[in-house]
Amino acid sequence: MEGTISYRTYWLIWVVLLVLTLVMIGIEAMALPTGIAILLLSGAMMTKAALIGGWFMHLKYETRFIVACLVLGTFLTAAFLVFLLVPDGIAANRMAEYPQ
């Protein structure tokens, strides 16, 4: 880790995280169309994850190589899992609705 981050920075991040949490609860309460709600909530979720990883876990101050290994490795594997399973889930739902 290069240098030391000020307390002020940590607590500013804390405020942003809390605001994002309130925004997410608000989005859920507004009962928006499912697609839009998922898009907005996913965006807020990824922003929160980036703030925690970047500032609280100090990834912002690590070398690009380790950040690429950690972040890309984790998210690509997770995305791979989701995109393998989600189409099957949708297909299983349709088969239950319209049995042959």
Add this chain to the structure above:
Amino acid sequence: MSETGTMPAPVYWAGGDSPFAMSWQKLMMWVFLVTDALLFAGFLAAYAFIRLASGSWPEQGEVFNMTLIGVMTFTLITSSATMASAVGAAHRKDLKTATRFVLLTALGGAIFLGMQATEWTQLIHEGARLSGNPWGATAFSSFFFMITGFHGTHVLIGVIILLITAARSRSGTATADGVELAGLYWHFVDLVWVFIFTTFYLI
């Protein structure tokens, strides 16, 4: 093989004893966190599959006490900020302040666990079980207990790690790197909750 020493060093990989520019303890902690993240990714992907495959799914707002979930999230985020401050203090060699922040973080974790126990108790009283629930899809409560249970276990382990770190910090035997490793684990617990909170309680 004997000519390796005469080969020019690749510019993209300097090698040496610290190619990642971090201690091996920290690197191993990151490796552990990545594997643990993939465990939770597997759980959440399985949850997404079952939810999509199920014809109906309970409305979360009708099942969960969203105020309680909001306060739980607030507590965990606040504990992450106190932990980050503890790491900052430890890097400034201010172990007294670091100890206070670590203890505050452990307190936040304990409060979170208390609220989770309350949530579980309420749902169990309403009839939620691993094998079924009164709200419809059987897998709903199975996934709820499995995912929040695994996360809660991580929080409990985190609180124990924090108490040990605080004791070491108070006695002067803790290092800044040791506090940072405990911090990495704690922030990971918060990070996982961000995903659980969104995918399980909100979407």
